[in-house]
Amino acid sequence: MTPETALEITQWTISEGLKGSPETEILTGFCERLVVQGMPLLRANLSQPTLHPIIGGHNFIWWRDEATAVEEDWQRSFRQEGVQASRIPFSYMSSEDIWRLRCRLGPDEAPSEFPLLERFRARGATDYFALGTAFGEAHRLGPADRVLSSWVSDAPDGFDDRQIAIIEQLVPSLALTVKGTSAYRIANGVIATYLGADAGRRVLGGEILRGTGETIRAALWYCDLQGFTKIADTTPRDRLLGMLDDYFECMVTTVHEHGGQVLKFMGDGLLAIFTANRDAASCGAALDAADLVLRRMARLTARRAGEGLPVTGFRVALHLGDVMYGNIGARDRLDFTVVGPAVNEVSRIEAMCRSLDQNLVISAAFAEAARQSSDRLVSLGRYALRGVRRPQELFTLFTEDEGGED
Amino acid sequence: MPRLDAPVPDSALIDEVADWLMERALTESTVEEIVEGCFLRLHAAGIPLMRAHVAFRTLHPLHDAVGLSWTPGEGLTERRFQREDSSEQVWQESPPQHLIRTGTPFLRRRLTGPEALLDFPVLREFRDQGGTDYLIYLSAFDQAHTSGFWGSWLAGRDGGFSEGDIRALRRIQQRFAVALKVTIKDQIARIVVATYLGPDAGERVLMGQIRRGDGETIDAAIWMSDLRDSTTLAGSVPPEDYLALLNSYFECTAGAVLANGGEVLLLIGDAVLAIFPVQAGEEAACAAALRAARDARTRLAALNQTRNAAGAAPLALGIGLHLGALMFGNIGVPERLQFTVTGPAANEVARLEALTKTLERPVLASAAFAERLPHAWKSLGMHDLRGVEGAREIFAPPD
Numbered sequence: 001m002t003p004e005t006a007l008e009i010t011q012w013t014i015s016e017g018l019k020g021s022p023e024t025e026i027l028t029g030f031c032e033r034l035v036v037q038g039m040p041l042l043r044a045n046l047s048q049p050t051l052h053p054i055i056g057g058h059n060f061i062w063w064r065d066e067a068t069a070v071e072e073d074w075q076r077s078f079r080q081e082g083v084q085a086s087r088i089p090f091s092y093m094s095s096e097d098i099w100r101l102r103c104r105l106g107p108d109e110a111p112s113e114f115p116l117l118e119r120f121r122a123r124g125a126t127d128y129f130a131l132g133t134a135f136g137e138a139h140r141l142g143p144a145d146r147v148l149s150s151w152v153s154d155a156p157d158g159f160d161d162r163q164i165a166i167i168e169q170l171v172p173s174l175a176l177t178v179k180g181t182s183a184y185r186i187a188n189g190v191i192a193t194y195l196g197a198d199a200g201r202r203v204l205g206g207e208i209l210r211g212t213g214e215t216i217r218a219a220l221w222y223c224d225l226q227g228f229t230k231i232a233d234t235t236p237r238d239r240l241l242g243m244l245d246d247y248f249e250c251m252v253t254t255v256h257e258h259g260g261q262v263l264k265f266m267g268d269g270l271l272a273i274f275t276a277n278r279d280a281a282s283c284g285a286a287l288d289a290a291d292l293v294l295r296r297m298a299r300l301t302a303r304r305a306g307e308g309l310p311v312t313g314f315r316v317a318l319h320l321g322d323v324m325y326g327n328i329g330a331r332d333r334l335d336f337t338v339v340g341p342a343v344n345e346v347s348r349i350e351a352m353c354r355s356l357d358q359n360l361v362i363s364a365a366f367a368e369a370a371r372q373s374s375d376r377l378v379s380l381g382r383y384a385l386r387g388v389r390r391p392q393e394l395f396t397l398f399t400e401d402e403g404g405e406d
Numbered sequence: 407m408p409r410l411d412a413p414v415p416d417s418a419l420i421d422e423v424a425d426w427l428m429e430r431a432l433t434e435s436t437v438e439e440i441v442e443g444c445f446l447r448l449h450a451a452g453i454p455l456m457r458a459h460v461a462f463r464t465l466h467p468l469h470d471a472v473g474l475s476w477t478p479g480e481g482l483t484e485r486r487f488q489r490e491d492s493s494e495q496v497w498q499e500s501p502p503q504h505l506i507r508t509g510t511p512f513l514r515r516r517l518t519g520p521e522a523l524l525d526f527p528v529l530r531e532f533r534d535q536g537g538t539d540y541l542i543y544l545s546a547f548d549q550a551h552t553s554g555f556w557g558s559w560l561a562g563r564d565g566g567f568s569e570g571d572i573r574a575l576r577r578i579q580q581r582f583a584v585a586l587k588v589t590i591k592d593q594i595a596r597i598v599v600a601t602y603l604g605p606d607a608g609e610r611v612l613m614g615q616i617r618r619g620d621g622e623t624i625d626a627a628i629w630m631s632d633l634r635d636s637t638t639l640a641g642s643v644p645p646e647d648y649l650a651l652l653n654s655y656f657e658c659t660a661g662a663v664l665a666n667g668g669e670v671l672l673l674i675g676d677a678v679l680a681i682f683p684v685q686a687g688e689e690a691a692c693a694a695a696l697r698a699a700r701d702a703r704t705r706l707a708a709l710n711q712t713r714n715a716a717g718a719a720p721l722a723l724g725i726g727l728h729l730g731a732l733m734f735g736n737i738g739v740p741e742r743l744q745f746t747v748t749g750p751a752a753n754e755v756a757r758l759e760a761l762t763k764t765l766e767r768p769v770l771a772s773a774a775f776a777e778r779l780p781h782a783w784k785s786l787g788m789h790d791l792r793g794v795e796g797a798r799e800i801f802a803p804p805d
Contacts, residue, residue, distance in 0.1 A: 014584050020548030033590045053616050125675025136433030139592050142614035176431050180547070180587045187595035190611060193743050194603060203598060208467050209489065210653055216646050229753045233795055237733060237749070241619060244737060244748070264505050265737055265744040266674050267752065324649040328673060330660035332467045334601050335673040339652055341640035348637060371736060 001037045009033050010173045016171055017177030023060045024059050027069040030174055031062045039163055040155030042125055044069075046091055046174065048182055049148070050188045051142035054281035056085075058179070083116050089130055099132040104158060114236040120152055127158025129167065133175035141186050147175035179374045196261045199336040210334055213326010216275060218338065219286040219318065219366060221260060223251060223293075224269025226313030226354070233269075237308050244268065250296050263337050267313075271346075273323075273338060283320055283366050285375035290360055291317050291397060301340035315359045321367040343390075348385040352394060354382055362395040408670040413563070414570035419451035423579050431758075437476065437593060438482060440585050445476040448578065453571050456537055456562030461502065462555035462586070465594045467601050480550060501526050502556045503715055505544045515540045532560055539566025541575065545583040547591075555586060606683075607667045607745040608736075614754075618743060619735075625688065626681040627670065627775065628730065628751060630759040631659045631702065633676035634722035652676055655721055658709055658765010662702035669696050670789060671746050677759075681732070692778040696803060699725050699769050702796035724762030727771040728755040729778060757791035759799070767802050776801040 009030065016026045023046065031044050042064050049057040055073045060363060062069035078085050085091055092114070093101055103112055105121045105128055112118055117128055130150040139145075151167055155160045159167075192200035207213070225247060231323050232240055252262055260274045274289075276282040297314040304311050321342025327334045345363065358380065362370075367377050380394045426447060430440055433636050445458040461473040469486040476482045484734070497503055501513060516522050517533040517540060524530045529540060539561035546554035559575060561567045567575075588653045602609040615621065633639070633655055640648050656678070663680040672679040682691040682698075702723065710720040732750030736743045754772065765786055776783040782804045789799040 011580065014580050018545070018547060018583055050615065051612065051616055053618065053736075053743060101738065133432065138436065139432060139588070141592070141595060141612055142616065171430060172432070176584055176588060179432065180584060180591060182597050183588065183591035187591070187598060190595070190599055190616065191602065192615065193741060194599075194611075196742065203602070204465070206465065208465050208598065208601065209470075210467055211649060213649065227796070229792075232748075232753060233750050237623075239736075241733070241748070244606065245618065246737075248737065249739050252742055256742075262742055263740075264674065265673075265746065266672070267748070267756070322644045322645055326649065327467070328649065328652050328656060330653075330656040330664060330670070332601055333604060333660060333664060333670050334467055336602065337673070339640075339675070340645040340648055342639035347675065363718065375701045385637075386634060387641070387755065389638070389641055399649065 001039075005037060006166065006169060007220050008377060009170060010207075011390075013170075013177050019333070020181075022071075022208035023058075023178045023181055024069040024071050027060045027062050027172070028067075031064075031069070033161075034166075034170075035064065039166070040153045040159070041151060042123070043120065043150075043152040044152045046147065046178060047074075048147050048178065049143040049145070050182065050189070051186045052142050053193050055142075055189075055332075058182075061293055081116060081119065083119075088116050089114050089128070089150065090394050091131060092341070093132055093148065095403055099129075100136070101130040103128040106156075106158065109277070118390065121257065121319070122270060126156040127153040129153075129159060129164060131168065131171050133172060135150060135179070139179070141183070142310045144182065144186055147178060149174070179332055193337050196263060197261070198261055203336055207327065208334070210327050210329055210331070213324050213336075215322055216325045217279065217320070217322055218325070218342075219274040219279075219282040219320050219369075220323070220338070220342055221255065221272040221274065221286055221290070221316060221318055222269065222346040222350045223314065223316035223390050224267070224350065226359075228268040228312050228391075231310050239310060241281070243304070245309040246300060247297070247314070250300050251293060252291040254289050254296060258285045258292075260286065260289060264335075271338075271343070273325075279320060279369035280372055283370035284317075286366075287362075287370045287373050290318055294360060294399075313359065315350060315361075317346050317353065317361050317363075318366045319346035319349055319363040321345070322368055343387065348388060349392075353385060356394070358396045360396050362397075364393040367395040369395075413452075413461075413565065413568040415448075415452035415574045416573075418446070418573045418751065420577065421518075423447045423578055427578070427581040427585045427698060431467050431581075431588050436581040437586065437589050438484065440582075440589055441474050441666045442476060442482040444578070444582055444585075445482075448575075449478055450573070453559075453574060454537075454563035454567065455559060457560040458558070459560075460557040460586070460592055463553060464590070464597070466597050470686060482547040496527075499527055501540075501542045501558070501712065502544075504679060508556055510544070511733050512543045513541070517567075518564075536562050538563060541572070543579065545586075547583075547587045555583070555588075555590075557582075566725070583750060597633075603745050604669050604671065608669065611745060615736065615742070616744075618736050618738060620744075621733055621738065623731055624681075624690075624734045625684040625731055626729070626734075626747075627684070627688070627691040628693055628723060628728045628732065628747070628755045629663060629678070629682070629698065630728075631678045631723055631725040632730045632759060634724060634763065636676045639719075650723075653724075654709055655706075658705035659702050659723060659725075661706055662698045664699035666701055667697055673674075679747070679752070679755075681734075688729060688778045692775055695727055695775075696771075696781075699727065699803070703768060708776075723768060724759055725769045726755045726757075726759030726762065727769065728756070728758055729772070729775045732760045754791060754794055754798075757794055761789060761791065761800065765800070771803060773799045773801065 028234045044062045046060040059072045059073040059077045087196040106126045133147045164361045255272045262272045264271045274282040274286040303313045315332050323340040376398045377395050378398045382393045436506045449455045458476045463471050470489045471487040473485045518538045537560045542558040544556045659678045668680045670680045680693045684691045732747040732749045783801040786800045
């Protein structure tokens with residue numbers, strides 16, 4: 001390969017990255033160009049650790065006999081190849097701080113210590129070359145501190161020195177190109193994890209000025225654990241967190257299943273919203289979710305009690321109103337959430353659960369909109385809520401197996 | 407140094423700039439360092455730069471865009487732009503605005519000689535400063551052109567940019583773009599995370615503490631404040647006005663915390679939960695929290711004066727101050743987390759704050775907090791805090 005060709009491949013890679021082409025397309029084009037230039041390339045993998053609550057990293061894998069490269073998150077890759085995470089070359093390189101690894105896989109070579117490479121050998125591989133490209137400190141985002149690439153040959157004598165040199169010369173621009181995409185992907189993931197998917201999208205779409213936001217109509221859900229504070233004082237930290245984990249899992253899963261968005265975790269409770277085109281739809285979804293979560297929480301509590309684990313009660317309030325959905329805060333410290341009288345009111349309504357001895361209390365506005373969804377709404381009477389001008393009629397859901405069970 | 411009879415930039419040096427950009431893109435820390443380094447090297451390679459400029463949109467709560475200008479004499483200067491600046495006439499009549507509006511990727515203007523065309527006001531200024539040739543380009547970061555930057559080059563040499571200069575600049579442009587893209591995107595990730603999680607929690611998350619349960623036990627002075635009668639207030643003004651009211655209220659409370667070294671963890675409705683981690687001793691942490699409390703009251707008094715003048719009702723706050731051990735980490739479910747504090751001390755400070763209404767005091771402190779500061783605290787006796795075992799002695803700060 002001439003220097004001009006190498007430059008052309010680099011230029012092409014960089015402009016693809018600037019155009020925003022997906023990593024799979026870039027890797028495919030890159031490998032095909034190498035093959036055209038005579039590189040005996042059987043497989044290539046561009047691997048990036050990421051910063052994400054669940055995903056450890058992404059692989060972009062190209063095989064010569066496939067039309068395009070594919071993207072896989074690490075867990076899936078391990079399952080596909082049937083190998084353990086700790087026993088792949090990249091893990092070895094990371095833990096031993098090695099940035100360059102060469103494994104000959106020819107018929108005369110001893111079996112590799114890496115089961116993965118033996119699988120490649122079975123597919124005709126004769127040579128394996130892996131490179132790590134490190135990021136400077138300011139470019140590291142948690143464990144996303146490098147790009148790893150591996151190159152597999154099936155030529156009789158593997159890669160020659162010139163070919164290795166070409167790979168080493170061209171990899172940095174490839175690494176740089178995918179890094180540009182990955183920073184945005186990480187930001188997306190982190191922000192979605194901490195703000196929720198919708199709020200996250202809005203922020204990354206530009207809504208980051210304090211005061212930006214819009215008035216929306218939403219069903220509001222406010223729930224918490226009854227008796228948590230008492231238990232918190234006397235329960236060891238790990239068991240307390242384990243309890244929170246179990247209960248939050250139940251609340252959040254149910255909310256998400258019904259199209260709701262968790263806006264905030266507060267101590268032992270959370271605030272969520274349900275939005276839809278019509279009030280009847282958003283309230284219907286929230287009501288179904290509340291109905292289900294009460295049953296699930298009861299089952300969870302029974303299971304935990306049976307295992308001798310600490311348990312609490314659970315209360316949820318539902319309301320409907322106009323809220324401002326946007327950025328609040330001070331200068332450069334913001335929260336993307338909902339504010340407005342309806343938010344304060346749902347918290348007051350939830351506080352009524354205790355005195356009404358109900359674990360689901362619903363406002364009149366919500367009940368009105370949800371009327372079609374349920375014939376089980378019953379009135380609890382009219383009450384004065386602190387700070388709310390007019391007395392409010394409150395409702396709950398009548399369940400047949402109520403009465404006698406605590 | 408370029409020879410005057412054959413103004414061609416040194417090709418080897420241009421190659422070096424290209425290589426330097428690629429290498430720095432992964433290791434260099436800031437946009438400023440990449441921009442300044444690039445412009446300096448281009449100038450040294452013989453490109454007759456009198457001024458070089460680059461500007462890009464960012465994602466930051468306080469400013470919308472950043473402009474970086476470089477001259478051989480003064481080096482790099484930075485300017486930050488707010489959203490409102492884009493309606494100014496100067497911007498509306500500028501070459502970059504023209505490129506953006508018409509989707510033109512590139513423009514060249516001779517500023518002197520028979521081919522001179524000074525069809526933008528700023529070009530006349532450049533000419534008056536000695537500029538002879540002006541190039542401006544748009545560079546998108548992705549297909550949809552949702553982000554990117556624009557840059558301009560101003561020549562100060564008689565005859566302007568040679569063909570060789572322009573070829574060299576075009577060669578560099580791509581690498582410059584990818585280096586900027588990577589650095590700007592990284593910077594945006596950091597800014598957004600710090601904005602919504604706070605700098606400390608944000609830093610921890612970006613270092614990898616992103617799994618549920620990740621966190622640690624810390625000692626901290628703890629602050630909980632809220633707005634009195636917020637429900638009534640919320641019900642008496644339209645939602646947009648309530649948002650503005652809340653934001654100016656947060657300036658007083660969260661703003662005071664931030665100004666005095668605290669970390670704002672959570673904004674819950676109108677309540678602020680904040681911590682002052684114990685780093686240089688418990689007394690220092692409590693002193694900072696108390697200073698923040700006084701600062702908040704001063705700010706609120708000023709805000710209320712403004713409100714009074716506008717005929718609006720004054721706002722009142724309640725602040726609870728405590729000291730204790732907290733679990734500082736991620737709670738939630740694996741895919742939906744919050745970086746916050748949990749533990750008995752967090753509950754206590756909330757109850758303490760609630761007591762400010764009952765005892766009609768703006769600021770209350772626990773014994774644990776008051777004991778750390780050698781002030782003349784006023785004891786308000788023993789009180790029950792809901793959900794907390796045993797009555798606690800409550801203190802008010804000396805006024």
